[in-house]
Amino acid sequence: MSLLEGKLGIVFGVANKRSIAWAIAQAWAAAGAKLAFTYQGQRLKENVEELAGAFGADTLILPCDVTRDEEVAGVFEEVGRAFGKLHLLLHSVAFAPRDALEGRFVDTSREAFRIAHDVSAYSLVALARAAAPLMTEGGSILGMSYYGAEKVVPHYNVMGVAKASLEASTRYLAYDLGSQRIRVNCISAGPVNTLAARGISGFSEMLREYEARSPLKRNVVPDELGATGTFLASDGAAAITGQVLYVDCGYQIMGM
Numbered sequence: 153m154s155l156l157e158g159k160l161g162i163v164f165g166v167a168n169k170r171s172i173a174w175a176i177a178q179a180w181a182a183a184g185a186k187l188a189f190t191y192q193g194q195r196l197k198e199n200v201e202e203l204a205g206a207f208g209a210d211t212l213i214l215p216c217d218v219t220r221d222e223e224v225a226g227v228f229e230e231v232g233r234a235f236g237k238l239h240l241l242l243h244s245v246a247f248a249p250r251d252a253l254e255g256r257f258v259d260t261s262r263e264a265f266r267i268a269h270d271v272s273a274y275s276l277v278a279l280a281r282a283a284a285p286l287m288t289e290g291g292s293i294l295g296m297s298y299y300g301a302e303k304v305v306p307h308y309n310v311m312g313v314a315k316a317s318l319e320a321s322t323r324y325l326a327y328d329l330g331s332q333r334i335r336v337n338c339i340s341a342g343p344v345n346t347l348a349a350r351g352i353s354g355f356s357e358m359l360r361e362y363e364a365r366s367p368l369k370r371n372v373v374p375d376e377l378g379a380t381g382t383f384l385a386s387d388g389a390a391a392i393t394g395q396v397l398y399v400d401c402g403y404q405i406m407g408m
């Protein structure tokens with residue numbers, strides 16, 4: 153029995169084969185969902201076409217800079233035309249200017265703060281609002297967060313504040329959309345070696361820290377994010393909304 157048979161979904165945030173969005177998309181597709189994809193910028197177009205093309209030549213692949221209202225509107229117009237309705241949405245999008253992730257949080261510029269929140273948090277609100285009218289049979293909206301939203305992770309800086317906003321937005325969206333049977337949750341993932349993590353100084357030490365301190369004594373693997381993402385999208389999670397689920401090998405429970 154396929155958990156997501158007949159479900160129609162859209163995935164934001166695939167950059168390459170290592171993307172968390174790609175791991176969750178593959179799991180959703182393996183569970184029977186039909187998916188559309190968006191990409192950000194000409195640079196990632198080919199990557200996404202090559203990956204998503206594996207689901208068939210007719211796979212809907214659309215450009216979307218989530219900070220542009222007209223592009224967001226265009227995506228959901230196209231999805232409405234192609235699918236007629238929608239059940240699943242994955243938001244796996246984040247960005248803060250590089251220098252904001254290097255120095256001290258206290259030095260975050262107004263512009264870096266604005267960009268981080270616009271791309272990484274407000275975009276969930278914009279996508280949820282645009283998706284809701286298509287989710288006529290109910291739906292599941294899923295975002296990606298990180299522990300730096302609730303505790304200080306050195307250098308995560310303004311991204312931690314933006315993820316806190318994403319998590320709070322998840323709760324307010326869950327409240328607003330609950331009466332339409334649309335659930336909104338996020339996965340707080342342990343560190344994963346993706347394009348977004350590449351070049352972050354101290355990232356390999358962070359992976360070692362999770363191995364040493366997490367109850368499971370290892371790091372999370374992308375397939376496990378796919379499995380949890382499939383659960384949250386499925387009717388097995390029909391009574392779960394507004395939650396942050398830790399998929400971090402237990403790291404978050406530790407006090408010392």
Ligand code: 0WE
Pocket residue numbers: 246247248249250253297298305306307308309311343347348349352358
């Ligand atoms: O959410 C993230 C990373 C998101 C991210 C990554 C970059 C790198 C390139 C957002 N913006 C940018 N901007 C860039 O220019 N993670 C959970 C991964 C991550 O990033 C960190 C981490 C971890 C973990 C940054 C500092 C410290 C820890």
